[in-house]
Amino acid sequence: MYQKGEINLIIPHRKHFLLRSIRLQSDIAQGKKSTKPTLKLSNANSKSSGFKDIKRLFVLSKPESKYIGLALLLILISSSVSMAVPSVIGKLLDLASESDGEDEEGSKSNKLYGLTKKQFFTALGAVFIIGAVANASRIIILKVTGERLVARLRTRTMKAALDQDATFLDTNRVGDLISRLSSDASIVAKSVTQNVSDGTRAIIQGSVGFGMMSFLSWKLTCVMMILAPPLGAMALIYGRKIRNLSRQLQTSVGGLTKVAEEQLNATRTIQAYGGEKNEVRRYAKEVRNVFHIGLKEAVTSGLFFGSTGLVGNTAMLSLLLVGTSMIQSGSMTVGELSSFMMYAVYTGSSLFGLSSFYSELMKGAGAAARVFELNDRKPLIRPTIGKDPVSLAQKPIVFKNVSFTYPTRPKHQIFKDLNITIKPGEHVCAVGPSGSGKSTIASLLLRYYDVNSGSIEFGDEDIRNFNLRKYRRLIGYVQQEPLLFNGTILDNILYCIPPEIAEQDDRIRRAIGKANCTKFLANFPDGLQTMVGARGAQLSGGQKQRIALA
Structure with a gap:
């Protein structure tokens, strides 16, 4: 019926x-x-393959692969410099402990790696400078690369959003789309630039540290590696949890952005009806949603890093107990134990770095899933x-x-x-x-x-x-509620007009006259160059209608 x-x-x-x-x-x-x-983009609880999204992250960064490769080479240089420090300190400690011999023997023992102290420290200073330059260059390259990646990703995402049909725009909130364009794109770019850099550094330092630890004492190395499996398991569980929380957080931020955009656009209406308190409460509710998810993420991160810190400290204590007994038995020198402990710290920090790398990569995967979902969506009307x-x-x-x-x-x-x-x-x-x-x-x-x-x-x-x-x-269209873009009156009249027509002043004058804009334009000091403000806020409703007609 x-x-x-x-x-x-x-x-x-x-x-x-x-x-x-x-x-x-x-x-x-x-x-x-x-x-x-289904017309609506997936919600925060949507299940997706994290590793599939990670693969797409690296495919996305392919145009910047040369710069990322150069940055990784610079990381190798700076990490090599850093990993040489424990060995040098161990040699210096052993040299100091053996300096009670005869003068001639002392002069021989004072040589480090075949160099006099002056030559050695000069060379060491030069190596440190090279490491510092490599590290600074790496940061600059990755920062620039990240900005390029963000710009390209945001442009693609905006293009995908503008290609969507009206049904999609009716179903999905603008605030959520803005969140995908802004914060999600930034997280994705960070995952494939800065985060990959930190992960590579952790892998290099961990590999070199493990190798040097094995060279100095395989017994202490075995003690150290007993604690690796529980760290890996905790990192895997934490990474999965943080990916889901990251996606929920970005979805909540999108909802918050939507409410803020709606309220700021309707400020006059809110004030006219005295609805300020109601709108503040509504906004505060969205803020609390974001806060609660952020709190969950903070608690999860705190428990993870607190647990891994406890495991790391336990490992250091175990190494000291075994190492001091080995010094007493004469199977290890003080310098070797010092070098080993420093390598153990580097290796332990690299394990923490890898777990952080994995968790940040999962955050990137959560954000990437939201961005790629919009990029991949084919409009119902092509x-x-x-x-x-x-x-x-x-x-x-x-x-x-x-x-x-x-x-x-x-x-x-x-x-x-x-x-x-x-x-x-x-x-x-x-x-x-x-x-x-x-x-x-x-x-x-x-x-x-x-x-x-x-x-x-x-x-x-x-x-x-x-x-x-x-x-x-080929169709001229004026909406019931015309929307003007932030720019001049002339910019809005010529919006999407072909250049060959826009250059014809007589046609512009005729259009302005037929739309009856001439009279009120004469009252504006800047005429056609008058700024209309955001959404045409500087003009009356009738003036906006006539400009749209022109």
């Missing part, structure tokens, strides 16, 4: 009016459930597929047996078997009660949505056969 409403299309043709009464179906239709695919309509002039518009329901309200039928023919030169006014489908006619004509059945034709050609972007360029 349908409740029927009526729209009158008043069509002035030449010097007389043609009045056509077209019966449109509105309100609730009882029928089958919608078979449309904007660049179809033929060029070339021209729509002198072609009738025909709505033929059109039935339509909005995808977000599949049980609420707007049109059923709607038929309209608008001939060239006719002017049509749709008249009817609110919600009867007047605005929907324009939305369907611009193909924001596809009809459920029937067709909309220009001439004898279904508009679904046209390249959507080229088709829309």
